Amino acid sequence: xxxxxxxxxxxxxxxxxxxxxxxxxxxxxxxxxxxxxxxxxxxxxxxxxxxxxxxxxxxxxxxxxxxxxxxxxxxxxxxxxxxxxxxxxxxxxxxxxxxxxxxxxxxxxxxxxxxxxxxxxxxxxxxxxxxxxxxxxxxxxxxxxxxxxxxxxxxxxxxxxxxxxxxxxxxxxxxxxxxxxxxxxxxxxxxxxxxxxxxxxxxxxxxxxxxxxxxxxxxxxxxxxxxxxxxxxxxxxxxxxxxxxxxxxxxxxxxxxxxxxxxxxxxxxxxxxxxxxxxxxxxxxxxxxxxxxxxxxxxxxxxxxxxxxxxxxxxxxxxxxxxxxxxxxxxxxxxxxxxxxxxxxxxxxxxxxxxxxxxxxxxxxxxxxxxxxxxxxxxxxxxxx
Amino acid sequence: xxxxxxxxxxxxxxxxxxxxxxxxxxxxxxxxxxxxxxxxxxxxxxxxxxxxxxxxxxxxxxx
Numbered sequence: 184x185x186x187x188x189x190x191x192x193x194x195x196x197x198x199x200x201x202x203x204x205x206x207x208x209x210x211x212x213x214x215x216x217x218x219x220x221x222x223x224x225x226x227x228x229x230x231x232x233x234x235x236x237x238x239x240x241x242x243x244x245x246x247x248x249x250x251x252x253x254x255x256x257x258x259x260x261x262x263x264x265x266x267x268x269x270x271x272x273x274x275x276x277x278x279x280x281x282x283x284x285x286x287x288x289x290x291x292x293x294x295x296x297x298x299x300x301x302x303x304x305x306x307x308x309x310x311x312x313x314x315x316x317x318x319x320x321x322x323x324x325x326x327x328x329x330x331x332x333x334x335x336x337x338x339x340x341x342x343x344x345x346x347x348x349x350x351x352x353x354x355x356x357x358x359x360x361x362x363x364x365x366x367x368x369x370x371x372x373x374x375x376x377x378x379x380x381x382x383x384x385x386x387x388x389x390x391x392x393x394x395x396x397x398x399x400x401x402x403x404x405x406x407x408x409x410x411x412x413x414x415x416x417x418x419x420x421x422x423x424x425x426x427x428x429x430x431x432x433x434x435x436x437x438x439x440x441x442x443x444x445x446x447x448x449x450x451x452x453x454x455x456x457x458x459x460x461x462x463x464x465x466x467x468x469x470x471x472x473x474x475x476x477x478x479x480x481x482x483x484x485x486x487x488x489x490x491x492x493x494x495x496x497x498x499x500x501x502x503x504x505x506x507x508x509x510x511x512x513x514x515x516x517x518x519x520x521x522x523x524x525x526x527x528x529x530x531x532x533x534x535x536x537x538x539x540x541x542x543x544x545x546x547x548x549x550x551x552x553x554x555x556x557x558x559x560x561x562x563x564x565x566x567x568x
Numbered sequence: 569x570x571x572x573x574x575x576x577x578x579x580x581x582x583x584x585x586x587x588x589x590x591x592x593x594x595x596x597x598x599x600x601x602x603x604x605x606x607x608x609x610x611x612x613x614x615x616x617x618x619x620x621x622x623x624x625x626x627x628x629x630x631x
Contacts, residue, residue, distance in 0.1 A: 391569060391623040525598055536587060536603050539569045545596055 200242035204471040212236030212462065215363070224366035228339070228458050232359065235263065235462020247466035251352045263463040266456050271347055271354070276457040277340035278425050283450030284340070284552075285429025286442045288520070290404055292546035294396035299512075299543070301496065303550025306516030307558040308492030309335030309485035314562075317481055322474065326350050329562050331478055334360045335485030336555035337368075338518035343461070344422055345559045349566060355464035356475040360482035362461075368522040369529075371483065372490050376514050376530055379494045384501055385534035387509040389543055398434070405431040412557055418567060419560015426556060490514050493547075515544040518555035524548040570622050571595030573615045578628060582610045590628045591615045606630060 215233035219226035239247035245261035253259050270276035293299050314332030317323045323331065330346040330353055342361035346354045364371070377385075405427035412423045432442050464470070497513025511530050515523040524544035531540035574592040578584055589601045590610075608630035615627040 395570075521596060521598075524596070528598065528600075532600075536601075537605055539595075539600060541595055541598060541600065542569050 197241065197243045202242075202467055204467040205240040205242065207471050208240045208465050208467065209237050211465070212240075218363075218366075225362060227454055228362045229366070231455055231458025232362065232462040235459040236465040237462075238263070238459075239463040239466050246463060248460065248463045249466040249469050250354055250464055251469050254352055263460055266460045267463070270453075270456055271343065271460055272351075274344055274347055274421065276453050276460070277344045278421055279453040280340045280450055280457065281422055281426045281556075282429040282445045283447075283453075285405070285426040285431075286433045286445040287450075288426075288430060288433075288549055288552065289545075290430065290549050291396050291401065292542045293549045294400055294404060295392040295394070296543065296546045298500075299516075299546035299550045300554075301500070301550075302493055302513050302516035302547040303552075303554035304516070305496035305513060306489050306493040306518075306547075306551045307336065307554050309487070309489035310555075310558050310562070311335075312488040312492075313481050313485035316484065320477060322477065324350075326566060327353055329566055330357055331481050332485060333357070333559055333562060334364070334478075334482040335489050336518055336559055337361065337365055337486060337489065337523075338552070338555045338559075339365065341422060341518070341556050341559040343457075345563060348563060352469075353474075353478065355461065355466075355470050356478040357482075358461045359465070360479060364482055364486050365519045365522065367486075368519045369526050371486055372514050372523065372526050373530060375487055375490045376494055376511055376527075379491060380498070380510050382534055384498065384510050385530060386538060387501065387506060388535070388538050389507070389509055389512075389540065391542060398436075401434040402431065405434065408553065412560065416557060416560035416564045418563035419557050422556045422559065423553070426553070486517075489517050493517065509538075509540055509543070512540060512543050512547050515547040516551040516554070517548070518552045520548050520552050521545065523551070569593070569595050569600070571600070571620070573617050573619050573621060573627070574599060575617055576613060576615050576628075578610050578613065580610050580613055584608060584610060584630065593621070593627075602627060604628075604630065 212233040215229045218224040219229035246263050248264050248267045310332045313335050314328050317328035317331045326349040330350040333342050333345045339361045343358050346357045409427045413420045429445050432438050493513035493516040497510030500508040501510045511527050515527045517523050527544035528541040531538045571593045574594045576591040578590045584604045586607045588604045590604050591602050593600045611631040612629040
């Protein structure tokens, strides 16, 4: 063959190495980008993840991050691997994001109605329920099952934090689940909420606290939570600590510049890198397999269990308060903020157009946020001995 | 519920049906339509766009 011809063939070497799994994931990447643009499902995350997934499946481009191969000691290079090493392996990215989340979260509704903490705890039921289910399939080890259960926290950074410690090879499906399901809150939750409550329960009105939480309480809250959770579950300290640090900056009222930087610039830059890197872990056969499918199903279950447990706990409060508590609010005890609270508010308005549950639901929702991080820490504390 | 009035849909003297939107309240970045709880004539509109309101504040008085 002429030397010129073999050079020409070398141009198509990548095409020749393309597998069906590569093509499938490129299609999935395209689907995520479509959902982000056409349906506006969490576009801030799904566009970087979708783009990362497409890049990672171009053979020979060196953009993929095959975590299984890395764990097996295989040499990996490339720009997205550099980001992976810098931000995911070190757990830096989820922690940077949490500073911003803390800076943007208003714990006021929770502080003026502290019993909402109970609902935040009930909303974590899916974590432990799915952990057991995943073990029951017989395909996963305890560490893997716990990482899958954490999808029930419905919290992207927490899922990544826990999975990168316990089962990094499952990071891709777990992170993709956690982030895409977050955007499915308005679809998955309402049928479960309707199924478990009566129209009468849904139309319970709840009065608002006359006095909002004072400044001193708001400032002391992040400090006390950091110390308490630190002593209780030190493994949760990195996550809770930075979350509360962000919130302390917000409530201090004197570092407006830092609060804006944490909530905007730092969180945005981190989101771009985190999304791209997570997308890049969806490499060929390492991602397109039966395990991923099972994880996708278990993830939905975790979510449904959280919602059901929250609503059922809400019903318990309904009985305990003799009909003064609206059980719908239980569904907001998850981390997906503020989607879950909005869904609850909407469901309340459907039952009675003059019944605004938003602030109560926000209280439960912020409690769910802290509780999910804490649950992640507890899982780590129990397993990493 | 505390929030900010985004827009007011009625004026004094106007007749409203029960369930009709009288104003829109923004709370927690969410737009909440506030609807009339009874049929009647708008006697007075206290709600003003851009104004922050607290729980229990009167927005529109019907007669």
